[in-house]
Amino acid sequence: MARIAIVDSDLSFNSEPDDTLLRAGLRANLNFPYECNVGSCGTCKFELVSGEIKVLSETAPGLSDRDRKKGRQLACQCIPMGECVIKIRQEEGPPAEFCPARLKAKLIKVTDVTHDIREFQFQAVSPATFIPGQYAMLQLPGVSGERAYSMSNLPNDDGVWSFMIRRVPQGVGTQVLFDGLTLGDEIGIDGPFGKAYYRSESERDLVCIAGGSGLAPMLSIARAWSNKPKGNQERLTFFYGGRESRDICGETMLQQLPEFNQQLQFIPSVSNTGSGEAMNSWKGRTGFIHEVMHGFEGLDYANSDFYIAGPPVMTQSVMDFLRESHAVPQERIYFDRFF
């Protein structure tokens, strides 16, 4: 165990072997800045004042040349090798409601969602504590490194963690999940993580925008929205974008919610507008999600919270659209930047 001190403060915390500085700090309930946990977003920068660290990725995209010249590191990519003193800025406001913790869980159910997305359910012995919209890091047997996946279910005392995961061609992690694991096999789960969690206290309309396996956190948020006491004027508009009609999913889960087709509207869209048999069978909206939103009349941009989860291009396009076309302030747009 290594003791880590934060310079110019009275704060210090312990880091377990193989834990990154970021995760060790979050486990100690410190409010460290971060979003992705995987070296991409560049939010968890810090400076090493003294001590020795092991860097997991020297080429993490979250660090610019400018950062490297200034001697900055990413807390999510550094493992302390002994006592360290670091310089890091803590976020304002209270820290996360749940500190991340490592646990073991067994695969109990696998369900096909689309041709390449499956829902995997794992059972742990302790309650599944997280806020809808958050994610966990999965440690899979025989796979080096961990993978970040968002929960699709609601927090529960039964210890069930559900993830919707898209098969990545030649992806080592998803190959194990899709082809290697059988029911009863054990994996490691570390979580919860993420700042793009549902702010249930808001009474504004809710807009969920998902693509690919980004369905999972948006579904979790939609379920939490459905469960909360609310006025009958509060609406949820749920956009889902796929390349082809066979990519579209989410409707069967949302239909389970009593508000479906009343306060809750599901708007799927297909972006591949080529001819082809699959396209000819699609009778719904076409275009990228930000284009569909542009032509959709039913949103109150001045009085809505926007949650986004999906491929980077989709997230960026939607974010640009919200800011430039409707001046939605960034404090009403929630997403974790995995790019």
Next chain:
Amino acid sequence: MSASNSVDIQDAIRLCQVTDVAEGNGLQINLPERPPLAVFKIEGQIFVTDDTCTHGQASLCEGEIEDGVVECPFHQGAFEIATGKAISAPCSVHLKTYQPILVGEDVFVHLDKGSS
């Protein structure tokens, strides 16, 4: 720096005087009913951008300025002051910039002519 009286300052808003901004620094300008602007002076030249970082709720006027780049004090994302271009994560959305109009010692901008 070139001052001009021939430019159209009708509907432009006066932000400050050139001398109000220290060399190599940014001055936050608060305006009614809109987010603040930042007036920077880099090697004697005036630049105007939005003051709020495009990633978090931070004032860029409180950030470090070096080589024409301002760095957000929250997460060290960075922007080129002259162009507003985001050049360091976690910032990816460019910063809106405004063409400063100098009339004598006064700095004006057209708020509706910002570019991002």
